[in-house]
Amino acid sequence: xxxxxxxxxxxxxxxxxxxxxxxxxxxxxxxxxxxxxxxxxxxxxxxxxxxxxxxxxxxxxxxxxxxxxxxxxxxxxxxxxxxxxxxxxxxxxxxxxxxxxxxxxxxxxxxxxxxxxxxxxxxxxxxxxxxxxxxxxxxxxxxxxxxxxxxxxxxxxxxxxxxxxxxxxxxxxxxxxxxxxxxxxxxxxxxxxxxxxxxxxxxxxxxxxxxxxxxxxxxxxxxxxxxxxxxxxxxxxxxxxxxxxxxxxxxxxxxxxxxxxxxxxxxxxxxxxxxxxxxxxxxxxxxxxxxxxxxxxxxxxxxxxxxxxxxxxxxxxxxxxxxxxxxxxxxxxxxxxxxxxxxxxxxxxxxxxxxxxxxxxxxxxxxx
Ligand code: BG6
Numbered sequence: 001x002x003x004x005x006x007x008x009x010x011x012x013x014x015x016x017x018x019x020x021x022x023x024x025x026x027x028x029x030x031x032x033x034x035x036x037x038x039x040x041x042x043x044x045x046x047x048x049x050x051x052x053x054x055x056x057x058x059x060x061x062x063x064x065x066x067x068x069x070x071x072x073x074x075x076x077x078x079x080x081x082x083x084x085x086x087x088x089x090x091x092x093x094x095x096x097x098x099x100x101x102x103x104x105x106x107x108x109x110x111x112x113x114x115x116x117x118x119x120x121x122x123x124x125x126x127x128x129x130x131x132x133x134x135x136x137x138x139x140x141x142x143x144x145x146x147x148x149x150x151x152x153x154x155x156x157x158x159x160x161x162x163x164x165x166x167x168x169x170x171x172x173x174x175x176x177x178x179x180x181x182x183x184x185x186x187x188x189x190x191x192x193x194x195x196x197x198x199x200x201x202x203x204x205x206x207x208x209x210x211x212x213x214x215x216x217x218x219x220x221x222x223x224x225x226x227x228x229x230x231x232x233x234x235x236x237x238x239x240x241x242x243x244x245x246x247x248x249x250x251x252x253x254x255x256x257x258x259x260x261x262x263x264x265x266x267x268x269x270x271x272x273x274x275x276x277x278x279x280x281x282x283x284x285x286x287x288x289x290x291x292x293x294x295x296x297x298x299x300x301x302x303x304x305x306x307x308x309x310x311x312x313x314x315x316x317x318x319x320x321x322x323x324x325x326x327x328x329x330x331x332x333x334x335x336x337x338x339x340x341x342x343x344x345x346x347x348x349x350x351x352x353x354x355x356x357x358x359x360x361x362x363x364x365x366x367x368x
Contacts, residue, residue: 009154009246009345009355013338014205017198019159020334022148023166024194034174038144041125047179049099052077053092053124055084055115056103057365059157059241060164063103063129065234067168070330074176074186084115085368098124101171105152105160106364107135114368116140129167131160145171154356155363156245158341161238162201162334169194169331190328197334200325204338207323208346211339214304214320215346218272225266225273226253226340227296229289232276235333239274239340245358246348256292269300276336277307277314282329286313293317306336 005011028034052071054064061083068079082092084102088111094100100119104112107130116126116137128141131149138144147163173187218224224243228236233255240253254263256275267273273296278285290313297303297317305318308326315321324335348355 007154007345007349007355009156009158012152012154012159013341013345015150015159016162016205016338017202019147019149019163020166020201021198022150023163024170025148027170028174028191033177034145034170036127036143037146038138040142041127043178045096045125046099046175048097049077049175050097051094052079052099052101053087053094053119054079054081054101054103055087055112055119056081057084057109057111059161059238060103060105060112062234062238062241063161063164063168064101065237066165066231066333067101067103067172069231070169071172071175073330074172074190075179076181077175083111084109085111087115088118092122094119094122094124096123096125098122100124100126101168102126102128102130102137102141103164103168104128104135104137105131105147105149105157105164107132107137108364108366109137110366110368113137113140127171129164129171131163153363155358155361156242156344156355161337165333166194166197190330193328193331197327197331200327200335201338203325204335205342207339208342211322211342212346214322215343215350219347219350221249221272223250223266223271225263225271226251226276227256227259227273227289227292228253228276228336229256230278230285231330231333232256232278232289232336235276235336235340236274238337239276239344242341242344243347245361246344246355247351247353248359249347256289259292259295264295264299267296267299267301271301272304273301274304274306274340275314275318276332277305277311279308279326279329279332280311280313281326285329286311290314306339
């Protein structure tokens with residue numbers, strides 16, 4: 001069942017190229033029409049949507065944060081991302097023109113289910129991105145786009161996360177095409193780029209020994225920071241969450257630009273700081289993160305960079321560089337999160353912890 005791996009988590013990390021490939025498979029025609037598994041929303045309603053609210057918990061919520069960057073860019077529809085339990089207990093502004101997107105691996109998370117019910121009571125349409133067929137959230141939503149990650153057994157999410165991100169890209173490209181704005185011509189290019197992602201993910205996984213070696217060298221750390229900008233920000237949050245969940249290490253993710261507004265006070269000699277470095281083909285974005293890299297390095301921190309191949313700028317400042325293939329900015333999370341998953345899993349293994357069943361956690365939380 002573990003496919004020759006010692007743990008489900010390792011197996012599921014290695015399943016990720018397939019999870020993305022299967023989620024893309026047969027989903028969208030070159031003209032951009034998306035095959036939703038269940039669609040009980042009229043296309044005319046989707047054309048009129050004036051706001052999207054993503055509701056989810058944990059790792060699934062970080063997939064929602066990535067979705068915001070992509071969907072707003074392609075569709076010019078404002079996207080809010082909210083933790084399902086927060087959405088439910090305030091007085092959110094939703095109307096018949098709001099599309100609520102619920103993201104959930106299990107389809108049974110009670111917090112997310114309550115948010116779905118609340119949204120529908122307010123007249124919003126709910127589209128669910130779900131991994132588990134026939135689950136409660138899939139049944140109670142107006143439309144379902146299944147992620148095809150296959151069963152995820154390890155409590156901490158890995159392959160469901162990349163499949164969720166992939167599904168939100170498909171949704172964004174579909175809405176862009178449906179609404180025919182000036183970005184809809186990007187649809188074909190991006191579908192093409194998306195098809196290359198499974199191989200790129202496999203390339204990163206093939207370098208796992210270097211990442212395991214890094215985890216071995218860092219097995220005694222007690223605190224790790226993760227910094228990213230743009231789509232690198234949710235990846236930083238996910239990197240920190242993985243380390244907390246699996247290795248019980250204090251870890252924090254921040255938006256890199258926020259560094260000078262507070263977190264830099266935590267930076268001292270030897271403090272490990274991971275940077276998710278954007279592609280140098282986005283020079284402004286890249287330069288901003290590099291200036292944070294320099295500041296942190298100047299304070300004696302141990303800088304660890306996840307950077308594209310050929311990005312030589314990082315070498316002067318980083319104690320270690322983990323390479324990812326060249327990838328369009330919006331799709332970066334699919335490759336940049338992989339080393340962080342491998343790192344957290346390997347560090348937990350170094351500490352002799354149960355990576356599949358971390359203490360105090362449940363795969364699916366069915367109470368509010
Ligand atoms: C948590 C799990 O309890 O629920 C996380 O430990 C998961 O891994 C989160 O991301 C949300 O779960 P789901 O099933 O709604 O995606």
